[in-house]
Amino acid sequence: MTAPTQSNPSIARAAVVGSGYMGGGIAQVMAMAGVRVDLLDQSVDVAEKSRLRILDEVTLQEDAGYWPAGTRSKLESLISAAPSFEEAVHSADYITEAVSEDPAIKLDILRRVSEAARPDTIIASNTSALPIGLLAESVVHPERFLGVHWMNPAPLIPGVEIISTPQTDPLVAQKVIDFLLSCGKTPTRVSDSPGFVANRLQFALYKECMTMLETGVASASEIDAVVSSTFGFRLALFGPFTIGDMAGLDVCDAIYTTLEAAYGERFTSPLALRKLVDAHELGLKSGGAGVYDLTAQDIAALVKYREAAYFALSKAKGELGAPPTLTPRNLDR
């Protein structure tokens, strides 16, 4: 984890509308990269409270050694609670909205922001799941608008999803990607579909966990323990497709057969997977092609990396210790 140290010169000033969890974290990251940030919220008082919260959090993080000494005082001079919406928005080179996940609120804020901003100012939405194309309908000059979806807590999670619409100027998306890289983040472009990639997956998993909890398959703490110590452990290092190629696609297909018999159509083996299995393209075990086109060199490198990475992650988890033990509630109503 590295602290961002340089700003992208074309984005020297930013405005964050909605200064809650996400807006606060995004403001922190941008200010750590040297960007002057105006916070806007339902009132200046709310924005000022958020500014103080961010500074308190940064103090703790600085004391823990995450950021260089002096980060708090740097942020104190760079982050302000803006007294005037119009002035802050008009001065900004980059604006992100991080208001509540309510389409009516977001559409209204994006309309107001894009009317008050300079025509070349980049405008981003941090929506978790709303289609960016839908939000673009209220943006004046939609070619400078895109989705920039951060994860919580923004200062500590590397990945950010970048979602363009057909109207988004490709140069705008590239500028945002360069900016995020200069902030120390890991941007990935994804297409504009509800929930994008991260939340469509996260929430499919969450729903299945709730179903298992409701039907008594396991308790909340048992499910959490299994996830974080087994396949979730691997997911910190590899995505599902790399893991599938390493596990063997015939095994994945056989598991779907069992799951479909028990839980129905939602677990039917995907057609693309069936085709790979029929062609005996099973990933590592068949010597190469699976979802990825793996050469013998790729396989050797992957296996070597996997061993080193799992060993290092086990060690890091051991050094960190277990998370605090939580008491599950009885959710029967």
Ligand SMILES: NC(=O)c1ccc[n+]([C@@H]2O[C@H](COP(=O)([O-])OP(=O)(O)OC[C@H]3O[C@@H](n4cnc5c(N)ncnc54)[C@H](O)[C@@H]3O)[C@@H](O)[C@H]2O)c1
């Ligand atoms: N919480 C997460 O883990 C997470 C992760 C990624 C993205 N998001 C998305 O980020 C956005 C913000 O989420 P959050 O968790 O920070 O919520 P939050 O409730 O902590 O913050 C929302 C902020 O928006 C402000 N707000 C609401 N209406 C406003 C208005 N009309 N004008 C100005 N400010 C207004 C609120 O006062 C509040 O400070 C949502 O779209 C959410 O889906 C959340």
